[in-house]
Amino acid sequence: METDLKLESSVFVGNQRYRAVLTGWHFNWTEVDKKHRDKKTISVPVAEVLAVEEGRVEILPKKLVEDKDKDFTVFYVKRSSSRGSSGLLWRLGRTQFRCPSRVLRDQWTKHLRAAVKTHSPLRPHKLLVFINPFGGKRKGRKIYHSVVAPLFELVGISSHVIVTERANQARDHLLKKDLTGFDGVVCVGGDGMFGEILHGLIGRTQQESGLCENDPAVTLQPCPLHIGIIPAGSTDCVCYATVGVIDPVTSALHIIIGDSQPLDVCSVHHASALVRYSVSLVGYGFYGDVLAESEKHRWMGPLRYDYSGAVVYLSNRSYKGIVQYLPADRPLSSPRDKTRCLSGCSVCSRSTERLFPHSPDSGTVYSAQYSQFSNVSEGQWVSVEGRFRCVSLTCMSSCCPKSPQGLSPSAHLADGTGDLILVWDTNPLGFLKFLYRHTSTQDQFDLPFVEVHRVKAVRFSLASGEEEDAYEELAGQGSVGMDEEDRGYVETVSRSSSQQQLAAIGTRRQMTKELKTPSPFLCGLCCSKSPPVSVWNCDGEILPFTEIVCRIHCQLVRLYARGIEDGTAAHNCSEGSDKCERRCILH
Ligand SMILES: Nc1ncnc2c1ncn2[C@@H]1O[C@H](COP(=O)(O)OP(=O)(O)OP(=O)(O)O)[C@@H](O)[C@H]1O
Numbered sequence: 098m099e100t101d102l103k104l105e106s107s108v109f110v111g112n113q114r115y116r117a118v119l120t121g122w123h124f125n126w127t128e129v130d131k132k133h134r135d136k137k138t139i140s141v142p143v144a145e146v147l148a149v150e151e152g153r154v155e156i157l158p159k160k161l162v163e164d165k166d167k168d169f170t171v172f173y174v175k176r177s178s179s180r181g182s183s184g185l186l187w188r189l190g191r192t193q194f195r196c197p198s199r200v201l202r203d204q205w206t207k208h209l210r211a212a213v214k215t216h217s218p219l220r221p222h223k224l225l226v227f228i229n230p231f232g233g234k235r236k237g238r239k240i241y242h243s244v245v246a247p248l249f250e251l252v253g254i255s256s257h258v259i260v261t262e263r264a265n266q267a268r269d270h271l272l273k274k275d276l277t278g279f280d281g282v283v284c285v286g287g288d289g290m291f292g293e294i295l296h297g298l299i300g301r302t303q304q305e306s307g308l309c310e311n312d313p314a315v316t317l318q319p320c321p322l323h324i325g326i327i328p329a330g331s332t333d334c335v336c337y338a339t340v341g342v343i344d345p346v347t348s349a350l351h352i353i354i355g356d357s358q359p360l361d362v363c364s365v366h367h368a369s370a371l372v373r374y375s376v377s378l379v380g381y382g383f384y385g386d387v388l389a390e391s392e393k394h395r396w397m398g399p400l401r402y403d404y405s406g407a408v409v410y411l412s413n414r415s416y417k418g419i420v421q422y423l424p425a426d427r428p429l430s431s432p433r434d435k436t437r438c439l440s441g442c443s444v445c446s447r448s449t450e451r452l453f454p455h456s457p458d459s460g461t462v463y464s465a466q467y468s469q470f471s472n473v474s475e476g477q478w479v480s481v482e483g484r485f486r487c488v489s490l491t492c493m494s495s496c497c498p499k500s501p502q503g504l505s506p507s508a509h510l511a512d513g514t515g516d517l518i519l520v521w522d523t524n525p526l527g528f529l530k531f532l533y534r535h536t537s538t539q540d541q542f543d544l545p546f547v548e549v550h551r552v553k554a555v556r557f558s559l560a561s562g563e564e565e566d567a568y569e570e571l572a573g574q575g576s577v578g579m580d581e582e583d584r585g586y587v588e589t590v591s592r593s594s595s596q597q598q599l600a601a602i603g604t605r606r607q608m609t610k611e612l613k614t615p616s617p618f619l620c621g622l623c624c625s626k627s628p629p630v631s632v633w634n635c636d637g638e639i640l641p642f643t644e645i646v647c648r649i650h651c652q653l654v655r656l657y658a659r660g661i662e663d664g665t666a667a668h669n670c671s672e673g674s675d676k677c678e679r680r681c682i683l684h
């Protein structure tokens with residue numbers, strides 16, 4: 098098959114003669130007749146050829162075809178030289194070729210189209226698109242119609258577009274309506290809108306498989322439809338963490354070429370019932386309080402988070418709780434190994450092999466064995482109790498424009514684990530340092546009051562008596578002033594008390610002493626009283642329960658994305674290595 102797809106000939110681009118070569122995985126063209134030696138080659142992986150059209154074609158400002166007999170136009174993914182803040186920006190590349198004869202032109206178009214079909218099996222033909230007209234800066238409709246729709250039209254994707262009229266319309270549609278014929282679902286909006294698609298698709302898939310979502314021990318069925326995200330929200334964390342940039346053109350091009358990025362999903366349960374799914378943040382304390390505060394200021398748009406962040410920081414709160422976690426089995430990586438999950442990540446690929454041992458390519462045979470959960474014994478849970486600034490669980494790095502490295506910079510998108518970040522109570526300056534480090538490349542875990550664990554499940558409950566305290570507080574009868582004992586840490590390690598764990602307890606006790614003697618500068622801030630309970634922020638939604646159980650499901654959904662492309666990791670494939678599996682970046 099592959100030999101049939103090879104082709105080589107002379108072609109013209111403008112007045113310059115080129116040697117064009119199609120070698121299975123790449124389409125290259127090199128200037129000939131050039132005096133000096135460094136002949137320029139442009140090489141495009143066939144998987145990144147977007148469309149091949151007869152004639153000299155332009156699409157902007159509107160489609161124009163000059164059908165010269167011997168001409169053809171190739172549209173492809175071109176990486177922009179101006180980098181996005183984390184990953185690479187993609188743009189529409191276009192080159193018009195002229196062949197010596199019409200027969201040769203027809204051969205080129207036929208071979209290129211066949212090569213694209215062979216090397217991009219997941220390209221969508223039909224998409225269901227949901228636009229939230231009120232997300233972020235309310236530009237969803239404009240972004241879709243001016244930027245995305247012309248690209249979908251160019252490549253022949255047919256789309257059914259629904260502009261939502263109410264919250265949860267997209268979720269309900271996906272749960273109930275006929276989805277036959279669709280290859281994927283596109284959401285134009287922010288993380289909240291993505292959450293609707295996530296819940297709709299996961300719910301639908303489990304319904305059709307006869308699985309119960311309420312039980313955290315049940316191995317859920319991965320969703321067959323891909324999800325595309327066109328960013329038009331306030332944080333756009335999921336888009337940023339899976340593509341590396343917030344850019345509608347880049348995202349549309351990932352959708353068009355049928356990129357496929359598996360994603361871990363965390364299910365959150367309360368009292369034997371599913372509450373929500375999450376991919377980026379299940380956070381109690383600071384992040385819950387910021388979200389609750391920000392809801393009062395929705396009118397501010399994306400700025401509401403900055404304002405609310407400052408208000409909540411100044412209110413200097415911490416909360417008591419018991420956190421229990423199941424450490425990840427046979428972890429392939431650690432949250433402090435300083436690596437990053439980038440496009441082609443080997444940790445995630447090895448997780449895919451564990452999850453789909455019989456068919457790593459197609460992913461059709463799902464190994465319940467790997468994600469087994471039901472036979473976990475109570476003794477495997479590690480338990481810690483104390484007072485926290487925040488407790489956060491994230492299935493991925495959760496990087497976003499506010500925090501380019503993310504909540505957990507070395508977390509993986511698709512390894513079946515999450516990172517649990519415990520920020521113990523500390524003085525206001527210490528907590529500010531922790532927060533500030535999210536905006537730089539400094540290690541936010543290298544602080545004595547912070548710990549991070551790679552986990553597969555987490556349980557949170559209120560410390561004994563806390564529920565009554567909360568009630569009293571709400572009834573206005575709570576005692577004023579902080580009990581010194583409350584600030585201390587109580588830790589119970591229900592598994593084994595290894596020396597390392599004892600050392601950690603020692604460090605925290607030391608910190609507790611420091612906490613009891615705040616500097617006069619900080620006194621004004623740190624003596625205010627916290628309410629007894631916070632709320633959970635679950636991907637930007639407030640949860641109605643405090644006591645929850647979370648479980649990470651490995652690769653439950655797939656996005657039209659490929660992870661963050663690191664420009665510095667790009668390598669040049671020498672001639673002959675055109676089967677590069679890293680989809681190398683040459684142009
Ligand atoms: N037509 C609509 N009217 C009101 N709310 C809607 C509508 N369509 C969707 N929603 C809801 O709006 C919420 C916020 O939308 P979205 O996530 O797109 O923007 P955002 O909140 O500004 O961004 P981010 O979630 O990235 O912070 C979502 O939770 C979604 O359920």
Ligand SMILES: CCCCCCCCCCCCC/C=C/[C@@H](O)[C@H](CO)NC(=O)CCCCC
Nearest residue numbers: 288332334377378402406500532533535636637
């Ligand atoms: C002194 C400088 C301090 C700066 C502190 C920056 C800390 C930034 C961490 C950002 C973490 C984002 C995690 C993602 C959460 C999303 O699922 C959610 C929905 O969009 N966003 C928020 O809840 C919005 C949450 C906003 C929190 C600030």
Ligand SMILES: [Ca+2]
Nearest residue numbers: 361492509514
């Ligand atoms: Ca993960």
